[in-house]
Amino acid sequence: MIPDPEWKTLSQIKPDVVIDxxxxxxxxxxxxxxxxxxxxxxxxxxxxxDVHLVIETHRGHDIGRIIEKGAAHPNTGVPxxxxxxxxxxxxxxxxxxRFESKLEIGAMVTEKQVxxxxxxxxxxxxxxxxxxxxxxxGTMVKKGLKLGDIDPRGKVDYCYTVSDKARTLGGSVLQxxxxxxxxxxxxxxxxxxxxxxxxxxxxxxxGAGGKTSLMFKLAKELAGAGxxxxxxxxxxxxxxxxxxxxxxxxxxxxxxxxxxxSTAMESYRHISSGTKEDQxxxxxxGLRPETVDRxxxxxxxxxxxxxxxxxxxxxLKASGxxxxxxxxxxxxxxxxxxxxxxxxxxxxxxxxxxxxxxxWALEPGTELNESHLAKCILHEIKKAEGLCRPLVNSVILNKxxxxxxxxxxxxxxxxxxGHPSLHRFAILSLKEKNPVKFSSRID
Numbered sequence: 535m536i537p538d539p540e541w542k543t544l545s546q547i548k549p550d551v552v553i554d555x556x557x558x559x560x561x562x563x564x565x566x567x568x569x570x571x572x573x574x575x576x577x578x579x580x581x582x583x584d585v586h587l588v589i590e591t592h593r594g595h596d597i598g599r600i601i602e603k604g605a606a607h608p609n610t611g612v613p614x615x616x617x618x619x620x621x622x623x624x625x626x627x628x629x630x631x632r633f634e635s636k637l638e639i640g641a642m643v644t645e646k647q648v649x650x651x652x653x654x655x656x657x658x659x660x661x662x663x664x665x666x667x668x669x670x671x672g673t674m675v676k677k678g679l680k681l682g683d684i685d686p687r688g689k690v691d692y693c694y695t696v697s698d699k700a701r702t703l704g705g706s707v708l709q710x711x712x713x714x715x716x717x718x719x720x721x722x723x724x725x726x727x728x729x730x731x732x733x734x735x736x737x738x739x740x741g742a743g744g745k746t747s748l749m750f751k752l753a754k755e756l757a758g759a760g761x762x763x764x765x766x767x768x769x770x771x772x773x774x775x776x777x778x779x780x781x782x783x784x785x786x787x788x789x790x791x792x793x794x795x796s797t798a799m800e801s802y803r804h805i806s807s808g809t810k811e812d813q814x815x816x817x818x819x820g821l822r823p824e825t826v827d828r829x830x831x832x833x834x835x836x837x838x839x840x841x842x843x844x845x846x847x848x849x850l851k852a853s854g855x856x857x858x859x860x861x862x863x864x865x866x867x868x869x870x871x872x873x874x875x876x877x878x879x880x881x882x883x884x885x886x887x888x889x890x891x892x893x894w895a896l897e898p899g900t901e902l903n904e905s906h907l908a909k910c911i912l913h914e915i916k917k918a919e920g921l922c923r924p925l926v927n928s929v930i931l932n933k934x935x936x937x938x939x940x941x942x943x944x945x946x947x948x949x950x951x952g953h954p955s956l957h958r959f960a961i962l963s964l965k966e967k968n969p970v971k972f973s974s975r976i977d
Contacts, residue, residue, distance in 0.1 A: 544568055551711055554579070555703075557591065559609040571714050573707060577609045582936035589706050593699065598706040603938035614699070617686035619661060625668075625681040628655045633675050640693045641665045643684060650681070657681060663688050714937075723970040725752045726759075728960035730926040735865035736830050736838045740858040740918050741911075742845030742885055743872020744932035746771055747964040749839045750778040756837050757804040764795070764829065765806045767820035767841040768859035774818065779806040782818070786810060788825055795834060826861040840864070845885040849875035849933065850907065852890035853914060864922035869915050872933045873942055875902050904942060907931075908949040916955050928958040934971050935963045944972065951976040 536543055541563070544552070552569040556562065560578040566585055574584070576591035581601045590599040592607035593614040613620050627633065631653025643649065643659040649668075650657045652675060661684055668682035675681065685692055696704070725748070729737065737752070739745040753763045765779055774782050781802045785791035786809050798805050808818035820841075821829075830838055843858040845851040849872025860867070875883040880900050884890045891898065894909060915927055929950060931943040943961035950956055953976075960973040 553707055554585070555707075571711065573710055575703060575707070577606050580605045582938055586937050587710050589703055589710070591699075591703060597699065598702040600706055600710050602941060603936060613683070617663075619686050622660045623663075623683045623686065625649060625657055625660065625683060627652045627675045627677055627679045627681055628657060629653050629677050631655075631675065633657075633669055633671060633673050633681060635668065635671050637665055637668065639665055639668050639682075640690050642688065642690070652681075659684060661686055664690050664693060666693050723973050725755050725962075725970065728930070728958065728962075728970055728973040729866050729868050729928040730958050731837070731866055734836045735925075736826070736840065736861055736863050737866040737868060738840045738842040738858070738860045738864040738918075738922065738924075739868050739870055740843040740851075740853075740860070741870040741914060741930075742843070742851035743849035743870055743875065744930070744962070744964050745841050745843065745845070745870045748868075748870060748930065748932070748962070749841055750774070751964060751969065753779070753804050753837075753839055761803070761836040762799060762834070763804045764835045764838045765804070765841075766808060766826065766838065767818065768823050768826065768861070769820050769841065769844040770812070770815075770817045771820070771841055772817055773811050774806045780804060782806040782808070784808055784810055784818070788828065791821075791825070792829065792832060792834070795829070799834060823859055823861040827863045830861070830863050848883060848885045849873070849878075850884045850890075850902065850910060851914070852884055852886045852893060852910065853917065854886060854889060858914075858918055858921070860918060860921045862922050865925045866928065867915070867918055867922065867924040867926070868928045868930055869911055869918070870930045870932055871907055871911055873907075873931050873939045874933045875907060876904060876942055878902055904946050904949065908946050911946075911950065912953060912955065919955060926957045927955055928960065929956060929976075930960050930962055932962045932964050934961045935965065940971050947972075947974075947976065 549569050552572045554564040554574045557576050561584055566572050572585045573587045575589045579585045579588045581588045582603050588601040588606050590596045590606045613624055629652055633652050635650025637649055643665055644662045645659055647659045648656045649659055663684040663686040666683055666685040739749055749765050753765045756763050781798055783794045783798050783805055785794055808820050810819050812819055826840055842860045880887045880891055883902055911929055919927060934940045934943050940961055947959045957977045959976040961971040962969045
């Protein structure tokens with residue numbers, strides 16, 4: 535045990551799990567980035583915002599419930615009912631001052647008995663029972679501060695054994711921790727592994743909700759493993775920044791482009807490429823799919839990653855008749871969807887909402903659910919695989935930034951499992967250092 539009220543040792547210890555069990559009824563500074571799993575007990579925390587999980591502490595039907603999204607029951611200011619007593623059980627300071635008492639926890643007391651004094655003023659027992667809690671004598675206190683409590687049941691051994699509430703909360707915390715520890719795949723799993731890439735290949739990314747982020751994270755991983763990687767698009771993407779891609783080659787002529795790529799390969803393992811930069815929009819104009827095929831046949835790169843679909847930074851995409859734009863030599867087809875589409879209306883979350891509503895006979899204002907996402911993914915994958923000859927079709931659900939969203943992703947995966955057009959499935963949070971939350975085969 536390390537006394538550390540300001541949590542200064544947290545950055546040194548780097549724990550796997552942080553549990554804020556202070557029961558202060560407010561968040562005193564706990565943050566979700568303090569550990570891979572951060573749990574808060576009681577009111578004051580919000581799962582998915584400042585902690586990963588919240589444990590309900592309010593006595594009643596929901597006590598011990600593991601909350602994956604949202605907050606616990608708000609603080610009522612009224613202690614739990616024990617033996618028919620609530621607020622009467624609690625001893626409070628009558629004024630500011632130093633608390634003194636000669637009694638100890640476990641002492642039997644009677645109503646109106648003097649328990650101790652604060653600044654010379656007596657603190658009286660509010661009822662008869664056993665003194666179950668008591669602040670340390672000599673402590674400076676403020677008026678109204680809780681000094682202790684009396685258990686009207688009068689059983690001394692209750693002071694020295696685990697209470698029903700503590701046992702329930704402890705069990706819930708243990709369940710929450712073990713549930714995360716025993717997940718099927720480690721968060722350190724590779725992005726390449728999630729799409730079944732073990733060697734060379736052309737990867738085409740379609741859909742919405744994180745294609746560009748996935749492309750550059752995957753490229754960095756592969757380049758770090760010794761592969762030569764080209765990242766490009768057959769549509770448009772924002773011109774790559776240096777931290778995304780160390781070098782970008784632009785050329786309208788295929789012959790010039792191939793020559794410049796060959797020269798750049800002498801200095802860089804990862805290169806991005808397009809035909810030109812649109813100065814007005816700041817975007818890189820992509821290559822024709824035939825150009826990508828030619829580059830691949832030239833054998834210059836081990837892996838080519840193509841963003842083959844546009845989505846205007848929305849989490850879900852309904853493709854038009856001219857989409858997606860996929861190179862014929864695609865070996866790995868990856869459909870990306872943002873889980874944050876769930877709960878949003880079609881108009882707000884979907885690129886080409888009219889196509890989406892028409893395809894699924896939906897009314898304007900319809901809120902998207904897990905079933906909508908699963909149907910859209912299957913439709914888009916089946917359509918896209920007819921445009922190329924992929925060896926592996928994968929589904930990536932991105933933006934699983936909370937445990938609640940991970941569970942949503944798992945349920946969508948259950949809907950997709952066994953479909954003949956799908957081979958692999960993964961749940962990611964691409965904004966995290968280790969983005970893979972779950973990955974498996976589903977064929």
